Amino acid sequence: MTIQLKDTVNIVKRKEGTLVYSSNAGKLFKTSEVGSFILDLIAEKKYDEKQIIEILKNKFSSVNRDELEKDLKDFLNQLKKCSLI
Amino acid sequence: MLTDLNTRLEEAITAAFPLSINLLKKMEEIGIEIGRRAKLANMLLKIGLQKRDKLIINVLNKALEEQRKDGGWGSIEESLICLRFISNFQEENLIKDRIKKAVHWLFLNQNKNGGWGRCVRDRSRIPMTFRIVEIFYDLGIKRNSAIERAYAWMENEWNKDMRFSGLSYKASGILIANKCFMELSKRTVENTLRWLLQDQNKDGGWGPNQYSPVGSTPNQTSLVLRALLKYNNPETKKAIEKGMTWIVTHQLKGGQWKEHPPEDGVVGCVDAITLFLKTNP
Numbered sequence: 001m002t003i004q005l006k007d008t009v010n011i012v013k014r015k016e017g018t019l020v021y022s023s024n025a026g027k028l029f030k031t032s033e034v035g036s037f038i039l040d041l042i043a044e045k046k047y048d049e050k051q052i053i054e055i056l057k058n059k060f061s062s063v064n065r066d067e068l069e070k071d072l073k074d075f076l077n078q079l080k081k082c083s084l085i
Numbered sequence: 086m087l088t089d090l091n092t093r094l095e096e097a098i099t100a101a102f103p104l105s106i107n108l109l110k111k112m113e114e115i116g117i118e119i120g121r122r123a124k125l126a127n128m129l130l131k132i133g134l135q136k137r138d139k140l141i142i143n144v145l146n147k148a149l150e151e152q153r154k155d156g157g158w159g160s161i162e163e164s165l166i167c168l169r170f171i172s173n174f175q176e177e178n179l180i181k182d183r184i185k186k187a188v189h190w191l192f193l194n195q196n197k198n199g200g201w202g203r204c205v206r207d208r209s210r211i212p213m214t215f216r217i218v219e220i221f222y223d224l225g226i227k228r229n230s231a232i233e234r235a236y237a238w239m240e241n242e243w244n245k246d247m248r249f250s251g252l253s254y255k256a257s258g259i260l261i262a263n264k265c266f267m268e269l270s271k272r273t274v275e276n277t278l279r280w281l282l283q284d285q286n287k288d289g290g291w292g293p294n295q296y297s298p299v300g301s302t303p304n305q306t307s308l309v310l311r312a313l314l315k316y317n318n319p320e321t322k323k324a325i326e327k328g329m330t331w332i333v334t335h336q337l338k339g340g341q342w343k344e345h346p347p348e349d350g351v352v353g354c355v356d357a358i359t360l361f362l363k364t365n366p
Contacts, residue, residue, distance in 0.1 A: 010106050010140065013133040016095055021103045023110060028103050043137070 003042050003049065003076070009084050011039060025083055034060075038075060042085065049076070090326065091365065093333045094358045097340075098132055101351050104340035105129055108348060109140050119144070119151050120163035121348060123170035128352045130173050131359050145174060149183060156186030160204040161194055161213065169220055184224065191217055192231055199234030200242070211246075214239055215258030222265035232266055240269050247280060253291045253305050256281050257312035264315045278316060281309055282324050289327035290335070303342035306331055307353035314360050329361055 005011075008024040018036035020029040031039065041047050041055060049072065056068050079085045105125055112122050126144040134141060148167045151158055158164040168187040174180045195201055200209025201217050214235050221232065243259045246252065256277050263269045284294055290301025291309040310328045313321045332354050336342055344350030 007139055010102075010138055011135055012102050012129075013135070014095070014098070019099060019102055019133075021106055023103070023106055026103075028099070043135070 001048055002045060003085055004045050005042050005085055006083065020084060022082060022084055029082065035075060090329060091362060094329060094362060097333050097336050097358055098355060100336065100340035101355050102132065105351055113143060119147050120166045121346065123148055123167050124352050125348045127170045128355050132355060152183055156190035161201055162203045164191060165216055165220060172224060188226065195231055199238030209238060211239055211242060211255040211258045215262040218262050218265055228266045236267060240273055244273060250294050250296060251280055252293050253281060253284055253309050257308045260312040261315065285324050289331035301331060303335060303344050303350040304353045307357035310357040311360055314364055317364055332357060
């Protein structure tokens with residue numbers, strides 16, 4: 001299933017990192033460069049979890065697949081917990 | 086010292102971001118006029134909000150919907166703001182055409198003396214004229230006789246004004262315009278720069294002028310800073326840093342500055358901060 005950001009989420013990209021604001025929750029988050037890359041993929045509204053893993057695998061070829069899967073799951077869980085997706 | 090200031094300025098932008106999103110949403114909900122929404126949306130794009138953001142798309146659609154057949158919006162001021170906003174999307178053919186129409190409309194509504202007012206029957210004003218000249222320059226429009234008339238009018242008007250008491254927003258407009266199409270006389274520029282530096286209040290900010298009981302305001306301070314940042318040299322450096330410090334220390338808890346309407350303070354201050362961070366990375 002395609003992962004999608006909620007309509008109430010706004011993203012600002014700064015040199016120092018990416019700011020993610022949920023107006024629903026009234027909360028502001030900061031994310032790393034990798035987090036920002038994943039958010040970009042999610043914002044395209046055309047990838048499911050497996051496809052994101054494949055893209056990450058190509059981009060970060062030195063990291064092993066299991067580790068990538070675990071990191072992505074953790075990140076997605078955080079996004080869910082914060083009601084961003 | 087500068088790194089510390091840069092960090093504080095970056096934090097100021099971070100605080101202004103959620104405030105601006107909430108403000109823009111509220112404006113959309115209650116149907117605030119497109120000019121105010123476009124002004125805020127333009128600032129959000131400047132700090133890095135994505136063009137595909139739903140809020141931005143909504144403002145874009147509304148701006149395109151409200152553009153009249155003649156190319157303008159409700160007033161000259163609103164047309165200038167909407168033109169500035171839609172020009173962020175000029176890679177799209179439909180918008181290129183809309184920009185062309187808006188520029189044509191603005192040229193048609195230039196006053197006979199060379200300046201522009203806030204609306205069609207208004208008298209020419211430096212703050213309107215410099216902003217129109219600035220957007221023409223940013224859009225890559227070639228210098229023409231209408232633009233030359235605008236410069237001649239601005240220079241004459243400002244030299245008259247400066248002989249009395251002068252106003253910081255007019256001085257800033259002159260200096261910003263000078264960095265666009267052509268150079269005003271060296272004497273006018275030097276006198277204006279000197280005037281602005283002397284006009285800085287002790288607290289580091291600027292008001293309408295040093296005789297004004299109003300004192301430093303976010304809008305006047307940010308506009309002066311935007312102008313001075315185009316003349317970044319040892320002479321202006323200290324004044325700029327003091328001014329930027331005034332901006333960060335006067336941001337309210339919720340990310341706003343003390344101005345009305347609220348978006349004016351945030352747009353002006355974030356504009357100055359963005360330019361400062363760009364020129365002083």
